Amino acid sequence: MSEILVVGSIGYDTIATNHGKVESIMGGSTNYFAVSASLFCKVNVVGVVGNDYQVSDLNFLKNRNNIDLSGLKKNEHEKTFRWSGCYEKSMNEAITLETQLNALAHFNPELPSPYRHVPYVFLANIDPELQLQVLHQVNRPRVVGADTMNYWIDSRLDQLKELLKKIDLLMINEGELQKLTLDWNAISAVKTASKMGPKAIVVKRGEYGFLLYMDEQYFILPAFPVYKVVDPTGAGDTFAGGVFGYLANANQDLTLENLKWACVYGCLMASFTVQDFGLNKLRQITLDEVERRRIDYLKLIHLNQPLTLT
């Protein structure tokens, strides 16, 4: 079993969906990623919180099995990163109402020495400048993945393009892929994006599942069906946690066949997150529950041999 290094945001979210509203709950890409991936292997966290981050919220991560917080800093002069958003009826893409970078704006990631040799590195959604800073401090990781968002595509495109040249796996949602490539057809857009550098691209499509592109081949599957999607926030980071957790659990290289299953695990993990607000559902599940959904998922996509046409 290997280990993962993740850098990203840790913060407080205020979220409104058609199932209700929650204020200032634990969120941020790192929280979702780490909770998801920690079911599979050890996750080393690099990040920053502000002076208003609750001890109980910090203890949640600290006490969780497989999470190492020695890379987490506290900025006593700033507040914690905050995000506020809502979802329309379809729930496939968040509408950002407000982003307060706070402590993240002054963040200067420094990796504790043991973190520099972690083989699986995920640069969760955060300023590409910071993602690059982390990348400069690691020593030949086996797989480097990154996520981004519209906010950075708008404000830090040069740095993002620099980053894309240095990563193996880009994980991006469909709207962001469109913005990055100016192409509304995901099939051709991933080809365009792959020319920007990444060996593999996973397009997250919300309730429609994902599209994986690697070695000029496509692999496309649906999401795990959920009757009641309460809050999709963090689903993408949870998905990434499943992808990296699966790869790192068995020390796998980045091949198309390995990534296929990694993405299926990503779907399964994300299907728990969306069933409740924030981390409420995800934090409670076990790997056994994930494995049970895997069996149901295989039924969902199972095809027997076709009849021969006459």
Place this chain on the structure above:
Amino acid sequence: MSEILVVGSIGYDTIATNHGKVESIMGGSTNYFAVSASLFCKVNVVGVVGNDYQVSDLNFLKNRNNIDLSGLKKNEHEKTFRWSGCYEKSMNEAITLETQLNALAHFNPELPSPYRHVPYVFLANIDPELQLQVLHQVNRPRVVGADTMNYWIDSRLDQLKELLKKIDLLMINEGELQKLTLDWNAISAVKTASKMGPKAIVVKRGEYGFLLYMDEQYFILPAFPVYKVVDPTGAGDTFAGGVFGYLANANQDLTLENLKWACVYGCLMASFTVQDFGLNKLRQITLDEVERRRIDYLKLIHLNQPLTLT
């Protein structure tokens, strides 16, 4: 090999997409359905054209293998049905700019006597009142399927609900399903729709493929990937033609396993239609080309056994 009866619209479409604009080209649900299904088996057409329908356009259907037009009427006093629409960048749902029912508004479908015993009946998108009229004239078909659209959900809801009680298979796109059930989650919405009567429901999701619900089970797969979607008009009817063509080709009952493959054929057929305006691409393809895409499609969704988690 069995036969299909289809009733629906035959008309002229004016379509604008980001790949161009075409004016008054051959269209209507029946044209797409019949051209698609005729690759698999004989299709008997019930419909009406007006006094402006071109002889060359009629000859196209007449001369095509496996299409019987003895149920097609010409109304000398009215113009042909016309639809005008456009697509936004994502191409997943048409925006109707104008619908002129013309001859369809005065249509009174009467089935030629041999048509009354055809085992596979598809009631393509047309006034639910006319769909019911056709249904009253057929004699215990093996499978009855129907499509509808927002226009009828708005204007003929009672008749549509009456129809839903009498059909086996509802084929509907995602936006229409939302409108019919007032539920934006497709997973729960198909359950609601199935309580309205149909044994099976196929939700057409454009570039995201389809969702099949039958016997309280879900089957979900992606669309066949297309690099350049020129015009999605008729994709849903083409899909339905593939579904019914596959079922009728080998005299299949409506079971979940049969419908799964029928839907895969639906996807494959639709993937040709969207590659050019109107029927331009679909009319040229052969069953061999469909079978080649089937092989590629199976690669697209193929998963080996997963590694065991440690």
